[in-house]
Amino acid sequence: MANSFKYTPHPLAGLSFLAGWCGIILSTPPPTALAASIGCLLFAIPSLSPRQLRSALLAASIFFVIITSFHFLFDTRGKTILFHISWPISRPFTLDSLQQGSIQATKFLAILALGSSTPKFIPPDSLARSIAILFPKFGTLIFLTLATLPRLLSNSERILLAYKFCLPHHPLTSFRILLSTKLWLALLDQTLADAVQTSLSLHCRGFGLSPRTSAYPPPFHPSHFLFLISPLLAISLLLIPLPKIQFLDKFIYLIITLLPSLPKLSSSHTFTH
Amino acid sequence: MPKPITPIFQIQNLTLSFPAKNLTLFHNLDFCVHEGDFVLICGTNGSGKSTLARLLTGSLDDTSHLQIQGKALYRGKEIPSLDRRYLCSKIGAIWQNPYAQSLASSVELEIAFTLENLGLPPEKIRRRVAEIAAIFGLENLLEKNPRKLSGGELQKVMLASAVTSASDVLVLDEPLSRLDPPTANLFPLLLEKIRNELGLTILIFENRIDPCLPIVNRAALLHHGKICLDLPPAIFVQNPQIHHLGFSPKIASWFAQNNRPERPLTLPDAVAILRNNPPPPYQKNTHIPQPPRKPKVLTFQNVIYSKKEDSFVINIKDLSIYSGEIVAILGSNGAGKTTLLLLALGILEPTSGKIHRNFPSTLLNENFPTKAFWIPQEPEDALWQDSVRSVLETLTPNSFDTPHLSQIISRFSLQNLLPLHPRNLSGGEKARLLLASALLAQPAVLLADEPTRELDPRWYSEAQNLFRELAAAGSAILLATEDTELAAAIADRAIILQRGKIIASGPTHQILDDGIFYTSVENRIRKSLEK
Missing domain, CATH: 3.40.50.300 (P-loop containing nucleotide triphosphate hydrolases)
Structure with missing residues (x-):
């Protein structure tokens, strides 16, 4: 009988990949973090379906604008002053804060995209199972989250249809905003109702009991090493004193951008189920 | 021991x-x-x-x-x-x-x-x-x-x-x-x-x-x-x-409707009973009455709709819906019933072809701003207001305490539900609320997607009465359903969809007479007796 795990990386390899790159994005200074973020976006975006990509881009642009504006409005650090206001308080608006905002937004987007593409390379059940062995309750939570995310996307399609039907009746902008808020709340409500059935199913099927076994203990294929190597290589490169290696010094950011896509070299079917 | x-x-x-x-x-x-x-x-x-x-x-x-x-x-x-x-x-x-x-x-x-x-x-x-x-x-x-x-x-x-x-x-x-x-x-x-x-x-x-x-x-x-x-x-x-x-059950109901004391559970039991004590001869309706054609409200002409992500295609060459008629769209899960309704509503745009919508404004409740009313498969998709009362208020913006509205509220037993949030209602209550809203709106076109799925039998028959009333008042009703008994009871015309294409269309009794599965209990019994 075929083992579907053979097409996906060992859960620990997948987890290391995810944790490693999120760690690099969050803990390194801007040039490296930006390179890692772009690399993760390049890794994640091709694995999303057109529909997922559209939803992700919509969410991404909203968050990009919010995070960038937040920095621009409230962060006064920096030398290049774009303009200055005197009311209600005297303060400058700097190019540096704008840049800083864009970098933070890109980092956030990269983690969002990496998280959205996770089910493509780690099936939700295998990820949650790995976690549930160590932390049963946290594993259940992860399971519910991962099982609910795709449902959120499919429910959002339904809600958008409802929005489209209700919208033409009320031309007022304030009403439209109110309606969209209510519809998106309804979407969350619907998704949570589905999650209740998921949790019922988890409970009745013994999820979280230990010891747990696996019908097909996940094999560790040599190509799965690429998932482990990818973030490790990036960390090693960052630890090497770069000025001594001229070649790396010039290309370090390009290499870090390309490294997240390293596992894709193993085989094309790694990402198919 | x-x-x-x-x-x-x-x-x-x-x-x-x-x-x-x-x-x-x-x-x-x-x-x-x-x-x-x-x-x-x-x-x-x-x-x-x-x-x-x-x-x-x-x-x-x-x-x-x-x-x-x-x-x-x-x-x-x-x-x-x-x-x-x-x-x-x-x-x-x-x-x-x-x-x-x-x-x-x-x-x-x-x-x-x-x-x-x-x-x-x-x-x-x-x-x-x-x-x-x-x-x-x-x-x-x-x-x-x-x-x-x-x-x-x-x-x-x-x-x-x-x-x-x-x-x-x-x-x-x-x-x-x-x-x-x-x-x-x-x-x-x-x-x-x-x-x-x-x-x-x-x-x-x-x-x-x-x-x-x-x-x-x-x-x-x-x-x-x-x-x-x-x-x-x-x-x-x-x-x-x-x-x-x-x-x-449907077979037992048919016996009850025909004033017979037996209550068989299966078709073979029913046939065995009827062989010993046959019903009056069945007059097959070969004459198809042509009702006076009222204005067309919806026309599909060479409509093709395809989703880019998969190969699913809706392909409707010619379909017209007339004012005052009830058209049942039958078909299994995934046949394209919901997509057809969304195209009719204008929520989805056809990839090619044309959909003409001619909703006469004279049919409308003057307070209701739309000409089409949608009862979605999942009732909560259309219930975004804060209370049952505000759902109904949206449809009667000028005055809530009209005798007509009170009558509808009482008819659908919504009195005790008025202060509740629609999403806290049970599935059947949500469906009832939408049916009451449809009656209140009196739209030119009612597009109902499995409107009776969540209703228990009492409200199921009330829903049938409602559809008949709306049609009599001039609304065109497009009813997507898998329930052949509902279609047999109320629809003037029936359409069978399969993989997005119309494979049969005509007066309901004719479509159900010809069907093996998409047929009524009465037809099944008659056909078994004819064997």
Whole structure:
């Protein structure tokens, strides 16, 4: 009988990949973090379906604008002053804060995209199972989250249809905003109702009991090493004193951008189920 | 001396209430399930079927909001005190929505899921999965992603998964509610097969009783917090209370409508009765009356709609809907009924072709700003207001206290629901609210997507009256449904869709006369008698 795990990386390899790159994005200074973020976006975006990509881009642009504006409005650090206001308080608006905002937004987007593409390379059940062995309750939570995310996307399609039907009746902008808020709340409500059935199913099927076994203990294929190597290589490169290696010094950011896509070299079917 | 047999489930004097809501769901409930039983429990919306199923499977853990008195026992032991591992290995459960229950990335792992959680050795799990897959005919699906399967296939997978681990009893909470009629008719046969082959006791909570009654050995009615009836199905179906509440199976209903005393459960039984005592000769309606054509309100011309992500295509060459007529769109799950309605509404745009909408404004309720009214398959998609009252207020912006509105509120028993949030209503109440809204709106076109799916029998017949009234007032009604009896009762025309194409279209009686599955009970009986 075929083992579907053979097409996906060992859960620990997948987890290391995810944790490693999120760690690099969050803990390194801007040039490296930006390179890692772009690399993760390049890794994640091709694995999303057109529909997922559209939803992700919509969410991404909203968050990009919010995070960038937040920095621009409230962060006064920096030398290049774009303009200055005197009311209600005297303060400058700097190019540096704008840049800083864009970098933070890109980092956030990269983690969002990496998280959205996770089910493509780690099936939700295998990820949650790995976690549930160590932390049963946290594993259940992860399971519910991962099982609910795709449902959120499919429910959002339904809600958008409802929005489209209700919208033409009320031309007022304030009403439209109110309606969209209510519809998106309804979407969350619907998704949570589905999650209740998921949790019922988890409970009745013994999820979280230990010891747990696996019908097909996940094999560790040599190509799965690429998932482990990818973030490790990036960390090693960052630890090497770069000025001594001229070649790396010039290309370090390009290499870090390309490294997240390293596992894709193993085989094309790694990402198919 | 033989050891007395302990019942599988025993509920003794159970009273269950929600103090915060001032609601008592069960009142001194007594019920017993014995080994080898196959029990059907039906009940009106909100009667507590799901709560009872959760109680019996040990998953009613929301005790902070509940007050429970009395006992619920599994093999003589109180269910809440039992170890979860023990319960999971003995009791299998299936819930309404198969997609919300699916947890694994392949069918094979889905079936193995509980066994893995119970910690069985891998070799044993693989063997059991292989055997169960063979029994259920799932070998070709093992590598597929469960979420890509149809509702019927996935519910079968969930059943296989429950059977793999449960060694004693299966509890099923409305497993047929999301299945199309052909699949729903086959599912109970699968249950009968596993009961015979594996010796499991089965308890099924279901309101679609037609396919279940012929195969269960006990049928019970949960009503007003108690098990009112608990009888063998042949006697259950004779009970007047069943007919009063509208739970009578379709064949038995046909006999009742024809003033016959018999209440057969199956078509062969009905035919055997009628052979000895035949009904009056059937006058086949060969004359097709041509009703005076009213203005066209909707016209599809060479409409093609395709989704880019998959190969699904709607292809309608020519379809016209006239004012004042009811058109039923029949077809199985995935045939394209909902997509056709969304195209008619203008929510989806056709890839090519034209849809002409000619909604005469004279038909409209002057206060209602739209010319089309949509009853979506999931009622909550159209219920975004804060209260039932505001849903109705949206349709009557000038005055809420009109006699017409009061009449509608009273007709659909919405008085007590007015302050509630629509999303806190039960499925049947939401459907009633939308039907009341449709009557209030009196739209030029009503597009209803499975509007009666969640309604219990009383409101089902009220919905039929409503559609007739709206059509008489001039509304065109496009009704997407899998319910051939509903189409037979109210539709002037019927269309059968398959994979996005119209494969049959014409007057309803003609379409149903020609059908094998898409036909009414009356036609089935007549055809069997003609053989």
